[in-house]
Amino acid sequence: MEDLTILLKHYTHAEFKNLSDYELAYIIEKNIPFKVTDIFNLNNGYYYCLATAKLYKNDNEILLTKLENKLLYFLIHNSTKIVSKEELENNVWRNRNKSIYAMRNLIKKIRDKTYYGIIKNISGVGYKIGTKNTEYGFYQ
Incomplete structure (x- = not known):
């Protein structure tokens, strides 16, 4: 993201306004390593980049x-179902029997690093x- 900001700073406001949609798209495509559709919004400033398999909060990994x-x-990847x-x-765990406590502990660790509602039981x-369903205004 910083590279894109630096690249765009090379243009004056007038020059930036005169860039064609194609030129803007090219600059963005070459400087952002993933597509907007690769971003999964987890609310509270958290998002997950599916292309890089990384979790971010406000651009901090x-x-x-x-x-x-x-x-x-x-x-x-299974966000539409329980x-x-x-x-x-x-x-x-790839079929290695783990206790329910190991699973709960792993979920707790994720919640500790993010927020409680990120994973619903x-x-x-x-x-x-x-995830927040913005169409209906409630959390699923």
Whole structure:
């Protein structure tokens, strides 16, 4: 992001206004390593870049362990549904039996690094990534 800011600073306001849409698109494409569609908004200033598999808060990377990242990535890729504990175990731990306490502990660590509502517990069913549905104005 800083490179784009530096690149754009080379233009005066008048020059910037005179750039064609094609030129602007080219500058942005060459200087941003991912597309807007690769960004998953997690609210409260947090977002996850699917292209780089990294979590950010207000443009600052939040460091995650390999397992934390796998769990968050899996929940985001399944954001339209509730993910069962078995699905998490099969996909995050690759069928290595882990106790429910290990899963809860991993979720707690992610919440500690972000905020509590980032992962919703659906009692007796599983987990869901906590995203705000702006169309209806509530959290799913």
